[in-house]
Amino acid sequence: MTILDASGIQTIYGPGCSECLNTTGDHAGTNQCPHCGSVVACADADLSVKSGEVLGIVGESGSGKSSLAETLALERDPEATTDGKVSYAGYDRNLLDVDYQTRHSLRTSEIAFVHQHIRDGLDLDFTGGGNVAEKLLSAGWRSYEDVRERVRELFEATEIPLARMDDPTRTYSGGMQRRVQIARALATDPELVVLDEPTTGLDVSVQARVLDMFRRVQREEGVAAVVVSHDLGVVRLLADRTLVMRHGRIIESGLTDRIMEDPHHEYTQTLINSVI
Amino acid sequence: MTERDRNNGTEHIDPQVAETDGGTAVSTDSVDAALNDVETKGVAGYNYAYLDEHTKREVRRAMLKAVAIPGHQVPYASRPMPLARGWGTGGIQASLSLLGPTDTFKVIDQGADESVNAANIRRLAADTADVETTTDTTAADVIQSRHRIPEEVLTDEQRLVLQVPITDALRKVDPSDAANRRRHAHQNYGKMWVHLYENVVEYGEINIASRYPTMVAGRYLMDPSPIPRWDVTKLDDADHLTILAAGREARIYAVPPHTSVEPLAFEDRAFTVERFSGQACHACGSTDTYLVEVSEENEGDFETRYACNDSSFCAKRRENPDLPKDHHLDQSGVDWGPGTPDSDMGGETE
Amino acid sequence: MNMLTVDGLTKTFDMHVLGDTQVVGLDDVSFDVREGEFLAIVGESGSGKSSLLKCLYRTYEPTDGRVVYHYGDEEVDLASCGDRTVMALRGDTIGYTSQFLDEIPRVPAVDVVARPMVEQGTPTEVAREQARALLDALHVPENLWAAYPATFSGGERQRVNLAQALAPKPDLLLLDEPTSALDPETRHAAIDLLESYLGAETTVIGVFHNTDVVQTVADRVVVLDDGNLREIIPVDEYDGNLRGVASEPDGSVPEPNGGTN
Numbered sequence: 113m114t115i116l117d118a119s120g121i122q123t124i125y126g127p128g129c130s131e132c133l134n135t136t137g138d139h140a141g142t143n144q145c146p147h148c149g150s151v152v153a154c155a156d157a158d159l160s161v162k163s164g165e166v167l168g169i170v171g172e173s174g175s176g177k178s179s180l181a182e183t184l185a186l187e188r189d190p191e192a193t194t195d196g197k198v199s200y201a202g203y204d205r206n207l208l209d210v211d212y213q214t215r216h217s218l219r220t221s222e223i224a225f226v227h228q229h230i231r232d233g234l235d236l237d238f239t240g241g242g243n244v245a246e247k248l249l250s251a252g253w254r255s256y257e258d259v260r261e262r263v264r265e266l267f268e269a270t271e272i273p274l275a276r277m278d279d280p281t282r283t284y285s286g287g288m289q290r291r292v293q294i295a296r297a298l299a300t301d302p303e304l305v306v307l308d309e310p311t312t313g314l315d316v317s318v319q320a321r322v323l324d325m326f327r328r329v330q331r332e333e334g335v336a337a338v339v340v341s342h343d344l345g346v347v348r349l350l351a352d353r354t355l356v357m358r359h360g361r362i363i364e365s366g367l368t369d370r371i372m373e374d375p376h377h378e379y380t381q382t383l384i385n386s387v388i
Numbered sequence: 389m390t391e392r393d394r395n396n397g398t399e400h401i402d403p404q405v406a407e408t409d410g411g412t413a414v415s416t417d418s419v420d421a422a423l424n425d426v427e428t429k430g431v432a433g434y435n436y437a438y439l440d441e442h443t444k445r446e447v448r449r450a451m452l453k454a455v456a457i458p459g460h461q462v463p464y465a466s467r468p469m470p471l472a473r474g475w476g477t478g479g480i481q482a483s484l485s486l487l488g489p490t491d492t493f494k495v496i497d498q499g500a501d502e503s504v505n506a507a508n509i510r511r512l513a514a515d516t517a518d519v520e521t522t523t524d525t526t527a528a529d530v531i532q533s534r535h536r537i538p539e540e541v542l543t544d545e546q547r548l549v550l551q552v553p554i555t556d557a558l559r560k561v562d563p564s565d566a567a568n569r570r571r572h573a574h575q576n577y578g579k580m581w582v583h584l585y586e587n588v589v590e591y592g593e594i595n596i597a598s599r600y601p602t603m604v605a606g607r608y609l610m611d612p613s614p615i616p617r618w619d620v621t622k623l624d625d626a627d628h629l630t631i632l633a634a635g636r637e638a639r640i641y642a643v644p645p646h647t648s649v650e651p652l653a654f655e656d657r658a659f660t661v662e663r664f665s666g667q668a669c670h671a672c673g674s675t676d677t678y679l680v681e682v683s684e685e686n687e688g689d690f691e692t693r694y695a696c697n698d699s700s701f702c703a704k705r706r707e708n709p710d711l712p713k714d715h716h717l718d719q720s721g722v723d724w725g726p727g728t729p730d731s732d733m734g735g736e737t738e
Numbered sequence: 739m740n741m742l743t744v745d746g747l748t749k750t751f752d753m754h755v756l757g758d759t760q761v762v763g764l765d766d767v768s769f770d771v772r773e774g775e776f777l778a779i780v781g782e783s784g785s786g787k788s789s790l791l792k793c794l795y796r797t798y799e800p801t802d803g804r805v806v807y808h809y810g811d812e813e814v815d816l817a818s819c820g821d822r823t824v825m826a827l828r829g830d831t832i833g834y835t836s837q838f839l840d841e842i843p844r845v846p847a848v849d850v851v852a853r854p855m856v857e858q859g860t861p862t863e864v865a866r867e868q869a870r871a872l873l874d875a876l877h878v879p880e881n882l883w884a885a886y887p888a889t890f891s892g893g894e895r896q897r898v899n900l901a902q903a904l905a906p907k908p909d910l911l912l913l914d915e916p917t918s919a920l921d922p923e924t925r926h927a928a929i930d931l932l933e934s935y936l937g938a939e940t941t942v943i944g945v946f947h948n949t950d951v952v953q954t955v956a957d958r959v960v961v962l963d964d965g966n967l968r969e970i971i972p973v974d975e976y977d978g979n980l981r982g983v984a985s986e987p988d989g990s991v992p993e994p995n996g997g998t999n
Contacts, residue, residue, distance in 0.1 A: 162822065212574050235579070239589065242582045249585065250578035256588055256654040278589050324844050331857070349843075353821055367796060367821050374798040378754035385755060 113163045113201060115303050115336050116184065116223075121157040121196035123179045126150025128193060136360060138379070143174055143360040153179035153192065154360045161304065163201075164334045168351030168368060170383070172342055176360035178228065178308055181340045183208070185225035185306040186215050201303065220250050224297035228309040230289045233296075236282035240272065240292045243281055247299035266295040271325050287318035294326055298333065305330075306338045311346055323349055344387050348372055356380045437484040437517035443467055447485040447640070451631055454642035459604030460572070461555050466638040470512065476534060477635025479551035480509055483532045486547060486631075487513060492520040494528035499536040499678075499697035506534075523700045526716040535598075537619040539677050539698040541714045541724045542628035544645055550613045552634040555641065557601045557611035577609050580652065588657050600659075603650045604643060612649070618661045618678045622725040623649040661726050669696040672705035676727030739808070741910060741941045742771035742794070746803035747817070749786075749793055763789040765965040766803070774938050778952045778973070779945045781962035787945040788837055790962065791912045793817070794943065795834045796824045807832075809909065830858050833908035835899045837915045837945070847873065847890075847898050848883045854906040865905075872901040875931045877924050892919040900928060904935055911936070913944035917951060929955055949978030 124132060129148040136143050136152040144151050154176030161167050171177040183194055186207055198207040200218065207218065219225070224247075227233035234243045241263045253259050267274055270291040276284065281292060290310065297305045310326065311319040327350055330337055339350050347354055347368060354371045356364040356379070364377040375381045414425035435441065443465075450464035469477040476497075487493060495510045497503035501523040509532060510521045522528055525538040534551040542548060558568040561579040571577065580601055587594050598614040602623070612620055613632055623630060623643050630643040643649055653659040668675045670682075670693040679694040696702035704711055714722040722728055749763040764786045771777055779787045792798040794805055796816055805816040809831070814823055828834070833854075845853075851869035856862055873883055876897040882890065887898045896919045903911060917925045929951060932942070946952045952959060952973065959976040961968040 165825075216574065216576065235582075238582055239586055241589070242586050245585050246578050246582045249581035250576070254655045256585065256657045259585060259654075278586075320844060331853075352825055366799070367824060369797045370799055373792070374751075376752070376799070381753070381755050 114160050115163050115201050116159075116161040116338075117197075117199040118160070118184060119158045119197050121180060121183050121194070121198070122155045123153040123176075123183060123189075123192045123194045124150050124155075125153060125192050138358050138361050138363050141359065143176065152360045154183075154357070157196070157362055159355060159362070159365070161336050161338060163303070164336055165353065166330060166337045166339060166351045168347035168354035169338065169340045169357060170342065170344060170347050170354060171357035172383075174359065175357040177340045177342075177357050179360075180357070181306050181308050181338060182225070184338060185223055186219055187225060188215075220247065221300045222302050222304065224300075224302040224305045226290075226293045226297050226305065226307045226310060228312050230286070230293065230313070233293045234281055234289060236280065238281060239278045240281050240284055240288070241267070241277040243292050244296045244299055247296050251300050262299065263295075266299055269298070269325075269329055270295040271321070285318075286313050287315070287322055290314060290322050291325065294322070294329075298329065298335065301333070302335065304336045304338070306340070308340050309342070310339065311341065311343060319346075326350070344372065344383070356383065434516055437487055438470075438512065439467065439481065439484050443481075444485040447481050450640045451482065451485070451642060454631070454640050455629070455644045457608070458644055458647045459608030459610040459641060461639040461641045463638055464640055466635045469635065471508070473636040474553065475505060476509060476532070476551040478633035478637075478640070479532045479534070479549050479635070480512070481635060482549045482631050482633040482640065483509075483513065483530055484517060486530050486549070487517045487519050489518050491517075491529040492522050492527055493517075494522050494525060494531045495533070496531070496536060496538070496698075496700075497534045499538075499680075500699045502699065523703075525698075525700060535614045535616075536678075536697060537615055537622045537725070539696075539701040539713055539725075539727070541717060541722050541728060542626065543717065544627040546628045548628055548630045550615070550630060550632045552611070552613040552632045552637070552639075554599070555611060555632075555634045555637045555639040557599065557609050559611075560599075572608060575607065580609060584652055584654070588654065594653060594657055594659065601652045603648075603652060605647050606650075609652075610641065610643075610649070616662055616678060617651070617659070618726055620649070620651050620659075621661070625649075626724070664694065667694040669694060669702060669705070671695055672702050673709055674702070674705050677701065677705075739773050740770045741773040741808055742943075743806040743808070744769050744771070744794075744803070745806065747790070747793055747800055747805060748802035749789055749798055750801045762965050763798070764793065764800075767962075767965075767967045768803075769960060769967060769970050771941060771943060773941055775957040776942045776944070776955050778956035778959045778976075779943065779962060780947070780952060780959055780976075781968075784964070785962040786965045787962055788914050789965075791834070791914050791943065791945060795828070795832065795912055797834075807910070829854055830906040830908055832910045832912065833903040833906065834912045835903045835914055835916050837918075843888050844886055846884045847878065847887050850887060850898055851901045851905050854902060858906055869901065869905060872905060872931070872935070873898070875927065875935070876901055877927050893921070893924065896920065897924070897928065900931075904931065907936060907940065909940065911940060911942045911944075913942065915945050915947065918947065925951065949976075952976060952978070 127148050128150050129145065131147045132145040132150055132152050133155055135145050135147065143153065157180050159167065169177045169180060182189065184198065194208060196208060200207055244263050244266055245259050248259050248262060263277065264274060267277055272288055272291045272295065281289060284292065310322065314322060323346060339347060341347055351368045353366065354368045355362050356371065358379050364371065364380045371380065372384060375384045415421040446464055450462045453462045466478060467481060469480055471477050471480060493510065493513050495506040497506040500506065513519055514521050525531065525540045528546065530547050530549065531538065532549040537548065556568050558571055558580060561583050562568055584594055587596060598616060599611050600617050600620050602610050602612055602620060604610045612623060625646055625648060627645055629645055631640065632642065633640045651659040664679045667679055669677065669679060674696055677696045677698060680697045681692055682695045683690050683692050713728045714720060745768050747764055747767040751761040751763060753759045753761060767790065779790060781787050789798060793800045794816065800817040803817060806813050807816050816824065848866055848869045851872055852865035855865035855868060870883060878894060878897050882894060887895050896916065900916050917928050920928060932955065953976065956973045958970060958972055960970045
């Protein structure tokens with residue numbers, strides 16, 4: 113069953129003009145319009161995610177992958193103009209046009225986003241448990257014991273020591289903070305989790321454990337995911353299918369192993385060959 | 389110099405006596421000399437109830453908006469008052485806008501009519517609005533209060549004005565007013581719930597003593613001002629109108645009569661009022677009122693005793709220890725706050 | 739009954755990084771595979787053996803031709819069908835072991851093998867039991883079952899990979915040099931397991947360089963040469979003579995996508 117369907121996704125920073133789309137993209141070699149200076153962060157993006165699937169999005173800086181991920185997760189950047197259509201199973205409207213309440217309700221219980229920068233996703237003054245509880249409380253949970261029990265479950269699933277549950281999140285290590293983000297994302301059993309550069313800021317060994325944990329939980333819970341990363345290893349580990357982005361456009365897509373072993377597009381070949 | 393003086397140019401101004409329009413002439417040698425010359429209370433020339441009509445109109449409009457959207461904070465242009473900010477300037481502006489010459493006014497400060505602040509406010513109203521003042525809750529039309537709601541049940545003819553220091557319940561969880569305004573607009577109170585959750589984590593129960601967060605009409609999160617938990621339940625489905633006003637923060641909000649006011653709590657961690665186990669007021673013997681500790685020196689030692697915080701009700705109870713809180717009403721058994729006959733909050737000590 | 743019809747399969751690589759050089763991996767390869775048969779693919783290094791398996795599994799996208807997979811009354815062209823169709827077939831319908839031992843890091847060997855069964859719906863502990871049985875049958879020492887395969891020897895990893903591919907009992911199994919790193923005794927154990935664990939209906943297509951193994955297990959042999967199908971013969975007619983190819987112990991083959999796989 114298709115969980116998420118996106119078509120014609122386009123995000124532009126700046127005034128925009130009639131030349132923006134023609135003068136940016138893969139063939140133009142830039143994502144900035146030479147006429148009006150607007151940055152076409154992503155354009156022409158179509159994709160879909162089915163229940164239980166993991167979609168990877170790879171690209172380098174400026175590829176538009178984070179922009180696209182944010183749009184899919186219904187995050188709104190007031191500085192950008194976003195167009196296109198995002199459909200979500202069970203809702204017939206374009207999610208980019210819905211009111212705040214609907215969007216908030218979806219983001220609380222159906223589509224979760226794990227931010228690249230911890231500060232955007234967690235309140236460091238709250239306890240680790242509190243950050244996870246916030247999702248539940250916002251979704252209307254009103255039994256303290258139920259909330260505690262669920263927080264414990266999530267801490268165990270994401271391998272955070274229970275003894276730290278009531279410590280302020282700012283006292284956690286980077287890896288633990290990332291786990292809290294993931295626990296929080298999974299709290300209300302969403303259908304889709306979007307991870308934006310999940311390994312940012314983490315030591316290599318910590319990255320590995322966090323990714324493994326996510327992989328295990330994703331498979332156990334059958335939750336669909338979109339994983340954005342510049343790191344091909346992350347995508348190879350987690351994703352069934354992958355999109356490759358450059359200068360704001362999707363230039364190639366397919367099964368992850370096919371992209372890694374039989375890349376077609378010149379840029380994809382360069383990318384694959386660049387892996388150390 | 390007045391314009392008249394400038395125009396004439398040739399008039400000689402006596403440095404000893406200044407000419408003012410509509411005011412009282414006083415000596416100007418020194419401040420003491422000027423004060424000695426004043427024979428009246430010095431409020432001549434002020435409008436009725438101190439504030440000009442435009443101001444009162446604006447405050448009333450703000451109050452009407454507040455009543456129309458229960459719990460929502462309405463901004464207003466708070467005037468400078470003859471009292472420092474933080475001492476009830478919002479309350480005063482609200483009261484002075486409400487009072488008319490036939491009204492009777494009661495002012496309490498932490499339950500006491502006798503405090504200096506309460507007395508000053510009462511005097512300002514009496515002098516400028518020509519109102520009767522009283523310490524009897526049941527006789528007042530408008531009651532201005534800092535941090536308490538009186539013990540005796542208020543009726544639908546009475547108006548309660550509460551002095552508010554911090555108007556936004558969300559300030560505790562985020563200092564940004566802009567972010568909090570968005571949260572109120574979207575009814576997004578998750579952060580307050582986390583605050584409660586962490587409170588229970590730390591203390592095993594919700595341990596918030598004052599400014600207890602409440603939901604008004606199921607829509608807005610409200611800070612009921614620093615009244616004790618004991619008083620919060622009195623706001624729910626009350627017969628009277630409650631106006632909450634802040635002068636420094638320049639906001640007014642309201643709980644109209646018969647509006648639901650629900651303290652936030654978990655299903656399994658209920659809202660509870662203060663407990664005064666085994667204590668009674670040393671003056672009147674009440675066990676169903678809000679008590680405060682009073683420490684007195686007695687022969688070199690400090691003795692701690694308990695006394696009713698609502699001093700005027702305590703005085704009545706001293707005369708008549710069995711006086712119910714709804715004694716002045718036609719119906720009996722009115723449910724209003726802990727300790728009134730039908731209240732299921734009890735208020736009886738253990 | 740045919741399970742797989744390979745028709746005109748062609749794979750050409752456009753090496754943009756090498757100035758748009760074209761490398762031909764497979765050229766117009768056609769053959770049928772019968773249900774239940776064991777088909778061996780042989781050929782010199784670079785003849786396209788691994789490429790063929792990868793085209794069947796869709797790790798490579800064929801440039802031309804069809805790979806029609808028949809199952810029940812249905813059929814699907816694996817060469818051109820959508821990604822999700824492939825995803826649905828991989829694992830329990832079509833299994834694959836790579837010649838190169840890419841492990842999922844930091845997962846214990848028993849869980850690597852159990853995972854495909856768990857995904858089929860088998861309860862975790864039952865799957866783990868079966869996994870242990872498979873590892874045991876392949877003579878993987880018990881003390882390694884809870885360890886991470888990344889630390890294993892080539893032969894140990896190869897056996898874990900084989901066990902993982904066998905575990906869900908797929909209908910079609912694609913094996914790329916599954917025993918190249920094994921000594922003769924372990925190799926026999928692997929072959930025995932292949933025969934005993936899989937039913938008669940399981941179809942196997944395997945790349946082997948070892949003539950003995952081919953002669954032991956295969957029904958027919960496909961001989962590739964320079965991307966072309968040279969011949970497809972019954973195993974009795976196969977004598978290991980491939981115009982100069984000797985059994986190579988390690989089996990590493992330079993593949994055309996720019997590096998060694």
